[in-house]
Amino acid sequence: METANKLRHEQIQYIEFLSKDLARAKAFYENAFGWKFTDYGPEYTAFEGEYVDGGFTAGEPKNGSILVVLFSANLEDSKEKVIQAGGILVQDIFSFPGGRRFQFTDPDGYELAVWGL
Incomplete structure (x- = not known):
């Protein structure tokens, strides 16, 4: 399935984990579930x-x-809707390899991100 076909506006599309040992995390998920990885630098x-x-x-x-x-x-529109709904901007829109994103906390304090092309 092409990436563009998977993109659904304002739906969960990506999950980021923290790992103190990326090589170990990759080995575990490759062996346990057959996941394939693409490295974007050492971190x-x-x-x-x-x-x-x-x-x-x-x-x-x-x-x-x-x-x-x-x-x-529409990243800018989604950002404004998050703020209007009571979300707190943690990190304003920034660029990264593959697109742009911002991060916010919801009213319960959960941190989420929204990305766009």
Whole structure:
């Protein structure tokens, strides 16, 4: 399935995990589930799934540290809707390999991100 066909506006599309040992995380998920990875430098590796993609970034894992990432066909509009709904902007729109994104906390304090092309 092509990536463009998987993108659904304002739906969960990506999940990021923290890992203190990326090589170990990759080996585990490759062996356990057959996931394939693409490295983006020494501190980030990504995997692609049929419905949800994800990645591992270098860091100290802790409960609640998985970052849920939604896709938006209009990043600026989604950002404004998040703010109007009471979300708190944690990181304004920034570029990364593959697109742009912002991060926010919801009213319960959960941190999420929204990305777009």
